[in-house]
Each structure stands twice: as structure tokens, then as C-alpha cells.
Amino acid sequence: MMGKKEKMANWEKIESKLQVADIILVRERRLISKVIFKGTDSYWSHSLIVFSVPDKKSSFKSILVVGAEARGIEMHRIQKFSKKLNNSYDMGIKRVPNLSKETREKVLAYMLNNVDIPYDYSRLLAFFINYLKRLFQRKKNKKNHLKRSLVNRGAFICSSFIQKAFFEAMPDNEKDSVLFIDNLNARAFLEEVTPADIANSKNCDWIYNEHK
Numbered sequence: 001m002m003g004k005k006e007k008m009a010n011w012e013k014i015e016s017k018l019q020v021a022d023i024i025l026v027r028e029r030r031l032i033s034k035v036i037f038k039g040t041d042s043y044w045s046h047s048l049i050v051f052s053v054p055d056k057k058s059s060f061k062s063i064l065v066v067g068a069e070a071r072g073i074e075m076h077r078i079q080k081f082s083k084k085l086n087n088s089y090d091m092g093i094k095r096v097p098n099l100s101k102e103t104r105e106k107v108l109a110y111m112l113n114n115v116d117i118p119y120d121y122s123r124l125l126a127f128f129i130n131y132l133k134r135l136f137q138r139k140k141n142k143k144n145h146l147k148r149s150l151v152n153r154g155a156f157i158c159s160s161f162i163q164k165a166f167f168e169a170m171p172d173n174e175k176d177s178v179l180f181i182d183n184l185n186a187r188a189f190l191e192e193v194t195p196a197d198i199a200n201s202k203n204c205d206w207i208y209n210e211h212k
Contacts, residue, residue: 042196092209106169
């Protein structure tokens with residue numbers, strides 16, 4: 001198993017290559033995180049999106065990321081997350097390919113327009129219910145969709161926030177290219193996208209630390 005020093009060294013090499021709108025997947029072992037990665041049968045429990053990277057013309061040298069945190073949609077320096085890297089905390093990077101500058105700006109605009117929108121804790125209950133269902137099912141490859149009654153459309157979880165940012169940024173004829181659920185009816189399930197769906201999606205590429 002990779003130790004903290006090795007993880008930090010590897011991350012420092014890749015961090016400088018981050019681009020605006022890159023997706024950062026996180027694995028941590030808080031109680032809420034365990035509910036998510038066990039409830040979705042995934043290595044990952046959280047996701048963030050890169051808002052800005054250092055500009056040579058600016059004295060601000062930090063990378064800023066946005067995500068749905070405990071108090072809602074928040075913006076932080078990436079160090080808030082990367083400093084935690086150790087045996088039980090991990091990070092990976094995926095990238096939606098061929099994004100234009102205009103599309104990236106629209107993704108950023110969606111983020112800013114939703115700062116302070118609350119976190120949807122009702123969906124955690126849905127993940128836990130899905131986990132319990134899997135314990136009693138022999139076929140673990142069957143996806144359990146969240147019950148609509150447990151989805152608060154006025155709030156977000158981390159991955160549904162990211163999915164909707166890309167979906168809203170794309171023109172109508174290209175929206176399918178940024179859907180993270182491989183399903184003909186995926187547009188009806190934007191609220192259900194999980195870190196597992198992002199990790200498994202063929203519509204974004206692994207840049208660093210691939211895990212499903």
C-alpha cells in the first residue's frame with residue numbers, strides 16, 4: 001500500500017497539470033463517506049471540480065476547487081483536500097476532453113450561480129438504502145436508482161452538482177457527450193449521478209490514479 005509521503009510526491013507531480021473543469025475524485029473514511037462508497041459500490045466517495053489554476057500574470061498561486069460540502073456548495077484551495085493524503089485518503093483526476101474555452105466559462109458560471117446552495121442529505125439515506133439492498137441481492141451489477149422521494153431538487157450532492165454544471169454548459173446537440181450515466185434515459189437521472197458514475201464514465205478520461 002502506498003504511504004503518505006509517496007502519495008504526496010505523486011500528487012505534487014500531477015497537481016501542476018490540472019486544468020479548469022477537471023474533476024477530482026476523493027476517497028475518505030468519514031462515516032458519511034463510507035455510506036456513499038458502500039452505497040454505490042465504489043472506491044470513491046466524493047468529487048470536486050477545478051475552478052481556477054495559477055496564472056503567470058497573477059500573484060495568486062493556489063488552485064481553487066468547488067464542491068458540495070457539508071454546508072452546501074463551497075469554494076476552497078485544493079490544499080484543504082490534498083494535505084489529507086495518507087493510507088486511508090486518496091485522490092484521482094478525470095477530465096472531460098475537448099472542452100472549448102467558452103464551455104469552460106459556462107461551467108464556471110454554473111458553479112458561481114450555485115454557491116451556498118445546500119447539501120442534499122436525503123440522498124445519503126438513499127445511498128444507505130441501496131447498500132442494504134445489495135447485501136440481500138445476489139446480482140451486484142444491478143443498479144438501484146434513488147427513490148424520487150429521496151431527491152431534493154433544491155439541493156445537491158457533489159457529483160450531481162458536477163454533472164449538472166457540464167450538462168447546462170453544453171449546447172443541446174452535445175449534451176449527451178457529457179452525461180456520466182451510460183443510459184438512454186440518463187437525462188432523467190441527472191440528480192442521481194454519483195462519484196461511481198463519474199469514475200466509470202467513458203465521457204471523461206482518467207488523468208491520474210484510476211480506480212472504479
